[in-house]
Amino acid sequence: MTFPAFDGGTPARAVVDLDAISDNVRALRERAPSSDLMAVVKADGYGHGMLPAARAALAGGATWLGAATAAEALGLRAGLAGADVRVLVWLLTPGAPFADLVRADVDVTVAAPWALDEVAAGARAAGRTARVHVKVDTGLSRGGVAAGDLPDVARRAAALEASGELRVVGVFSHLACADEPGHPSIARQAAAFTAALEVTAAAGLRPEVRHLANSAATLTLPELHLDLVRPGISVYGLAPGPLLGAPGDHGLRPAxxxxxxxxxxxxxxxxxxxxxxxxxxxxxxxxxxxxxxxxxxxxxxxxxxxxxxxxxxxxxxxxxxxxxxxxxxxxxxxxxxxxxxxxxxxxxxxxxxxxxxxxxxxxxxxxxxxxxxxxxxxxxxxxxxxxxxxxxxxxxxxxxxxxxxxx
Ligand SMILES: Cc1ncc(COP(=O)(O)O)c(C=O)c1O
The missing domain is CATH 2.40.37.10 (Lyase, Ornithine Decarboxylase; Chain A, domain 1)
Known part of the structure; x- marks a missing residue:
């Protein structure tokens, strides 16, 4: 890439190659041709700038955007008005602006039992059915509904579907060690996710998308691509870790x-x-x-x-x-x-x-x-x-x- 001239006196700058982001998304889609792609643009697009990164990712074929916080998700909707894209937010705390999120057409995550009541209240306040993804903890022991709580969460979610407050459109989880090829936790988490899907199905939930793959899994674990992959770091052209080689090994280039x-x-x-x-x-x-x-x-x-x-x-x-x-x-x-x-x-x-x-x-x-x-x-x-x-x-x-x- 040819770099633009420095403006006089500017001590430093980060040049962000938007074409690299689009091309990286294209390369990732080729890796997961049967799945939709959610570009993760949380944390200001991993420091690259959330909205420019999001636009470049959409140009490369992403159809979903992933945000951690409610402010990020609402910022995406405000900044990309009219864009045909699904936005998912997954890190919410009690009191989060569920009504605003539902009104803004953001898919919200239920990652803990408390969130079901709040999302239902938000949907009632917004006068719309909330689109919900249930995040299950399959072994990262960080966010997500614990396996022991899942039957009850699934049963209550099904009841709230029946009364029209929400619809469970997704079930997902997050991997702990996908950047360490062959790590035994990968197979354990995959099995736990299959078991979780059986629990949600038994409660009558019929999600459109099941998703598990971060960048490392998108690049190296095709069996975990499922309906939707959620790459973050690779969208920006970086390899998920030293064990997975250099960006160029995957057809990626740093943005x-x-x-x-x-x-x-x-x-x-x-x-x-x-x-x-x-x-x-x-x-x-x-x-x-x-x-x-x-x-x-x-x-x-x-x-x-x-x-x-x-x-x-x-x-x-x-x-x-x-x-x-x-x-x-x-x-x-x-x-x-x-x-x-x-x-x-x-x-x-x-x-x-x-x-x-x-x-x-x-x-x-x-x-x-x-x-x-x-x-x-x-x-x-x-x-x-x-x-x-x-x-x-x-x-x-x-x-x-x-x-x-x-x-
Ligand atoms: C739930 C979730 N999905 C996907 C990602 C993207 O991960 P990566 O940047 O390793 O691709 C993250 C990032 O931490 C995440 O929290």
């Missing part, structure tokens, strides 16, 4: 490129400590470059570099004048607003040169010159999900499609 520009380039003598705590000491007379992004922008402080280990990777010069650049590691502590690179003696970089923290390539671990979010996850001891999702609000997102910046 987000996080760039900054050197704010200062200067000489530092050998033996000097660099950044807070002097974790890093220069081994020779050298040139250091200041990158004006830090943990307030989402750069993990755990990816500081020094005696305890190498810092996060940064490509210097990549993206400017078509150059691939070279990859350096953060020298010393990542600060709130800035970090330092040891550019080496006689470095030719200047203030204003572009640096890329991560972007659309398979990453340094895979022989490419631009690191990816997984490389930063490795450096920080976390997962790529956290790297893209935590990108700070002060980093402007620049949307690009067909080589043009979208306004």
């Amino acid at each position: 987000m490129t996080f760039q900054s520009r050197l704010a200062n380039v200067k000489q530092v003598a050998a033996g000097e400590g660099v950044s807070y705590g002097h974790l890093y000491t220069t081994s020779q007379d050298t040139t250091v470059g200041l990158v004006p992004v830090g943990y307030a922008d989402g750069v993990p402080r755990h990816a500081s570099g020094g005696s305890a280990g190498p810092g996060g990777p940064v490509a210097v010069g990549a993206g400017s004048a078509g150059s691939a650049g070279r990859v350096l590691r953060v020298a010393g502590r990542v600060c709130m607003d800035q970090l330092v690179l040891d550019l080496g003696p006689g470095a030719g970089e200047r203030a204003g040169d572009v640096v890329t923290l991560f972007g659309s390539s398979d990453g340094v671990a895979h022989g490419a010159a631009i690191p990816n979010a997984q490389d930063w996850a490795d450096a920080a001891g976390t997962i790529s999900y956290e790297i893209v999702t935590r990108l700070g609000a002060r980093v402007p997102r620049v949307y690009v499609s067909e080589g043009k910046v979208q306004q």
Whole structure:
């Protein structure tokens, strides 16, 4: 992708390639050709921007959108007025705006016994039948109706169907270890889900969609695709975890490129400590470059570099004048607003040169010159999900499609 020029003075930006999101959804649909696809756009589209990500996912063939919170789901409906798409919300707390959700034509999740009464009350207030998905806990032990509570929830849901308050259109669950191929919990959860479907069927519920597959299952477990797959991270072009290879192995490409520009380039003598705590000491007379992004922008402080280990990777010069650049590691502590690179003696970089923290390539671990979010996850001891999702609000997102910046 060709990157647009930096606006004068902008210290950092995240360029989001909307075509990558559409193409990733197309690639995922090819993986699950018999299922509908719900693009999960919670958490501001995993940091990419909820509405632009949602529109790009719809362009790629998603017919459902997944949200965690009521505010996200209502934001989708408000921002995509008139779009022919189903929206599901699954993380609700007592007192959630059920009536507003039903009025806005959002499918709501019953993930605990209390939610049935509230969704029924919301439907009565809205004067409409609520579309409900029952989320069952099949072994993640997080959200979802516990197996022991399911017969009663299913029986009460069937009664509320009969009285017209709701219709159970979906039954779903979420996998704990789908990103670990062969993990024994996968087969156990699949069996528990089949058992849960028998319980809901016995109560007379006839859901349109049964769904279980996150990105990892969409990519690697076709037997779990069922009626609808719910990929999140792969929509944004990232692999669900190191055990599942690189994005390119799955026909995916990262949508987000996080760039900054050197704010200062200067000489530092050998033996000097660099950044807070002097974790890093220069081994020779050298040139250091200041990158004006830090943990307030989402750069993990755990990816500081020094005696305890190498810092996060940064490509210097990549993206400017078509150059691939070279990859350096953060020298010393990542600060709130800035970090330092040891550019080496006689470095030719200047203030204003572009640096890329991560972007659309398979990453340094895979022989490419631009690191990816997984490389930063490795450096920080976390997962790529956290790297893209935590990108700070002060980093402007620049949307690009067909080589043009979208306004
Ligand atoms: C219920 C549910 N479905 C699907 C997803 C998407 O998961 P992934 O991003 O691993 O594809 C999530 C994300 O955590 C989720 O909570």
